[in-house]
Amino acid sequence: MSRRATVDDIHATARAMPHVTVERPEKNPVYQVGGKSFVFFRTPRPDAVDPDTGERYDDVVVIWVASEGDKQALLQDDRLPFFTTSHFDGHPSVLLRASRVGEMERDELVEVVEEAWLARASERRGRTWLASRGLEP
Numbered sequence: 001m002s003r004r005a006t007v008d009d010i011h012a013t014a015r016a017m018p019h020v021t022v023e024r025p026e027k028n029p030v031y032q033v034g035g036k037s038f039v040f041f042r043t044p045r046p047d048a049v050d051p052d053t054g055e056r057y058d059d060v061v062v063i064w065v066a067s068e069g070d071k072q073a074l075l076q077d078d079r080l081p082f083f084t085t086s087h088f089d090g091h092p093s094v095l096l097r098a099s100r101v102g103e104m105e106r107d108e109l110v111e112v113v114e115e116a117w118l119a120r121a122s123e124r125r126g127r128t129w130l131a132s133r134g135l136e137p
Contacts, residue, residue, distance in 0.1 A: 004102045005109035010061060013113040014039045018129055019121070038064045038120040039113060041098070047087035048095065059098035063112060066119040067092065074112070080104060092119065 014020060014031035023030040030040040044056035063082075065071045074082045074094050081100035088095065101109065118126050130136065 002105040002107045005104040005106045007098045007101050009106050009109050010039060010098075010101065010113060013110045014117070017114065017117040017121075019125055020117075033117055033121045033125065036120040037062075038116040045087070047085040057097055061096045061098055061101075062088075062093050063096060064093050064116040064119045066115060070115070080108070 011029070015022070017031075017033065019033050021032050021035075023032065028041040028043055030037050032038065040062050042060050042062055044058045045060075046056060048057045048060050049055060050057065065074065068090075071084070071092060071094055074080055075084060081103045082094040082096055084093075084095055118129070121129070
């Protein structure tokens with residue numbers, strides 16, 4: 001039986017992927033593979049604000065996706081708390097508030113983070129990781 005996701009699941013999954021480095025690990029970590037970010041916790045910005053109070057969200061996580069189609073699939077799934085802002089138009093990523101991570105199943109979140117890693121890892125690293133899991137590249 002699956003359980004609800006937590007912010008710790010984001011960190012644990014990102015750190016568990018091969019060849020990952022972490023910039024700013026104490027605050028607003030940026031998880032990278034081959035020098036390319038695939039998950040990062042961003043600082044409050046004017047493009048993501050509470051619609052009722054106008055206050056900037058201080059818990060936004062940016063997660064890369066492989067394509068615009070993948071981005072739209074995540075954004076259009078009403079079960080999932082992903083969102084975007086005009087600042088990210090044309091950018092291969094979705095946004096997620098850490099305070100809403102619990103609305104997802106852990107397995108769903110793990111898959112999204114793993115897919116983010118695959119979207120940014122080199123082809124060779126991606127093939128190697130998929131093969132280690134018995135999956136086709």
